[in-house]
Amino acid sequence: MRFGYFDHAAAAPLLPEAKEAMMPFLGDEFGNPVSLHHFGDKPRAAVEGARAQVAALVNSRPDDIVFTASASESNNLAVKGLALSRKAKGRNIVVSAIEHVSVLEPLKSLGVYGFDITEVPVDADGTVHPDKLAAAIKTDTILVSVMHANYEVGTIQKVKELAAVAHRFRIPFHSDGTAAVGRIPVDVVGLDVDAYTFPAMSVYGPKGAAALYLKRGTRLQPLIEGGFQEKNRRAGTEDVAAIAGFGSAAAVTKSRLPEWSESMTRLAQRIFKELPEKLEHIIFTGSMSSRIPGHVSVVVEFVEGEAMLLSLDDEGIAAASGSSCSAKTLKASHVLLAMGLPHTKAQSSLVLTMGKDSTDEDVSHFLDKLPPITRRLRQMSPLYARLQKGEDPYAVKPGEACEDEQEHETDER
Amino acid sequence: MYSEKVMEHFRNPRNVGEIENADGVGEIGNPTCGDMMTFYVKIENGILTDVKFKTFGCGAAIAVSSMVSEMAKGKTIEEAMKISNADVAKELGGLPPNKLHCSNLGADALHKAIEQHLAKKPATGEKGCHCPFCDAPVEGSSICAPCKNQGRK
Ligand code: FES
Numbered sequence A: 001m002r003f004g005y006f007d008h009a010a011a012a013p014l015l016p017e018a019k020e021a022m023m024p025f026l027g028d029e030f031g032n033p034v035s036l037h038h039f040g041d042k043p044r045a046a047v048e049g050a051r052a053q054v055a056a057l058v059n060s061r062p063d064d065i066v067f068t069a070s071a072s073e074s075n076n077l078a079v080k081g082l083a084l085s086r087k088a089k090g091r092n093i094v095v096s097a098i099e100h101v102s103v104l105e106p107l108k109s110l111g112v113y114g115f116d117i118t119e120v121p122v123d124a125d126g127t128v129h130p131d132k133l134a135a136a137i138k139t140d141t142i143l144v145s146v147m148h149a150n151y152e153v154g155t156i157q158k159v160k161e162l163a164a165v166a167h168r169f170r171i172p173f174h175s176d177g178t179a180a181v182g183r184i185p186v187d188v189v190g191l192d193v194d195a196y197t198f199p200a201m202s203v204y205g206p207k208g209a210a211a212l213y214l215k216r217g218t219r220l221q222p223l224i225e226g227g228f229q230e231k232n233r234r235a236g237t238e239d240v241a242a243i244a245g246f247g248s249a250a251a252v253t254k255s256r257l258p259e260w261s262e263s264m265t266r267l268a269q270r271i272f273k274e275l276p277e278k279l280e281h282i283i284f285t286g287s288m289s290s291r292i293p294g295h296v297s298v299v300v301e302f303v304e305g306e307a308m309l310l311s312l313d314d315e316g317i318a319a320a321s322g323s324s325c326s327a328k329t330l331k332a333s334h335v336l337l338a339m340g341l342p343h344t345k346a347q348s349s350l351v352l353t354m355g356k357d358s359t360d361e362d363v364s365h366f367l368d369k370l371p372p373i374t375r376r377l378r379q380m381s382p383l384y385a386r387l388q389k390g391e392d393p394y395a396v397k398p399g400e401a402c403e404d405e406q407e408h409e410t411d412e413r
Numbered sequence B: 001m002y003s004e005k006v007m008e009h010f011r012n013p014r015n016v017g018e019i020e021n022a023d024g025v026g027e028i029g030n031p032t033c034g035d036m037m038t039f040y041v042k043i044e045n046g047i048l049t050d051v052k053f054k055t056f057g058c059g060a061a062i063a064v065s066s067m068v069s070e071m072a073k074g075k076t077i078e079e080a081m082k083i084s085n086a087d088v089a090k091e092l093g094g095l096p097p098n099k100l101h102c103s104n105l106g107a108d109a110l111h112k113a114i115e116q117h118l119a120k121k122p123a124t125g126e127k128g129c130h131c132p133f134c135d136a137p138v139e140g141s142s143i144c145a146p147c148k149n150q151g152r153k
Helices: A016-026 A038-057 A071-085 A101-113 A130-136 A159-168 A240-278 A305-314 A334-338 A360-379 A382-388 A404-412 B004-011 B059-072 B077-082 B085-091 B097-125 B145-152
Strands: A065-068 A092-096 A116-120 A141-145 A173-176 A195-199 A210-214 A282-284 A295-300 A349-353 B024-029 B036-044 B047-056
Touching: A016 A038, A016 A240, A038 A065, A038 A240, A065 A071, A071 A101, A071 A141, A071 A173, A071 A195, A071 A210, A092 A101, A101 A116, A116 A130, A130 A159, A141 A159, A159 A173, A240 A282, A240 A295, A240 A360, A305 A349, A305 A360, A305 B004, A305 B059, A382 B036, A382 B047, B004 B059, B024 B097, B036 B059, B036 B097, B047 B059, B047 B077, B047 B097, B059 B085, B059 B097, B077 B097, B085 B097
Parallel strands: A092 A116, A092 A141, A141 A173, A173 A195
Antiparallel strands: A065 A210, A195 A210, A282 A295, A295 A349, B024 B036, B036 B047
């Protein structure tokens, strides 16, 4: 069976160079980087070497990189840490409506300290407009966080302009770069952001390592205390192997990015062009002009996302969906809903994230398999049946309320 | 994630389709909720002689629909009404906990279809012409309104 791995947003293969860089620290070099004796020497050198490599990837100074364990942790540290350190100045935080949950959820928990969140709406492409951001900022706003690119719909934000808006109000600006790093060149100085999140996985590094860029002089309340690691910004013995792997992966990615991006862009273009020739009733989502390479998001109308994923998996193809049925939380993607897609269409979402190793064969295999899978599922679909009878597939009978979300939640327990 | 049985029914669902002039149609969920299931039943002498479905939902929802249709076919109305969500999940070799609500959809849609049939049943005893397909009373035309409605629904 031919395979096609289109879920790099979930996990990406480890670069061989990264694996090699990790190996000593899974073996004899078990020392703690803080140790004074010689067992600490190589691990310490590895962590600091990796810091320089990771910094170089995003044009940061090595000292401005804080290592964490995941992009989720970096996001938590950024938004909670920045907000808590500025709580004397105000309690409002402005974010886009399409942030990752690891930005939205920690901000919600800050509610107990009296913080409140303002969500800036996005347009139908998933773009945050600088004037909308400016309009959302209040007198007691102390932090703005808008992601660099969105993994579900591929849209790249005008981060530089958005950061400038925040700075006009003297407010620090954080951006989650998880979906951007490893796909487009990132320059944190050029973007003029105060904090920037990115994980090792975005550059084919290991799970278990990520970075938070923190512009010099930015005050941050640490979340994990009780040690002086990472310049008192994150306590705890470093995961030396993962960090070493991150450094090596960052260096390789920096040198190969132009070539990888070009190949991913070309493959995605094939799908944008060829899929509509093979399949009716599909809607590509996200911006077509400002988009990360190798990303395809599409609504395949009248079929549900999880059913598509299972059928694709039977053909060796790995993809993702924003449908509520495919989500552990049983909630439809807040990103698609924020872009104004109705629930039914969000249910039909399919997300492909390619990687440096994706090939034309993968794409051809996908283009061959999705149409028959869709046809089979549409034959079962009451919505498609309505369409065929000339009715409005999405019509709701008067008096019909949706108890779906509620039902989902209760059954989850 | 799913049992082999669930995957088998998902890959080869039984009784997919619609029944023309069905004796009962039951629809659960609606497009705005994201999940939707429609069951069609054909009932002769109190027995479900045919059961078909159309489902817009996850793998579990499709497998559940298929299993419910299989379990209900050939059963009496009484037996079919007794098919519970738990029975369906059990027959499928279990469902992941967060997917149990999908089994509710299946049994509920079946029951709704049967109830629709029962609701129009009392009319059978009345005087006048009756639809040859579903025994509903007919005025003027030879095809009854409910059947016609369901035929094109
Ligand atoms: S139909 Fe939505 S989870 Fe099963």
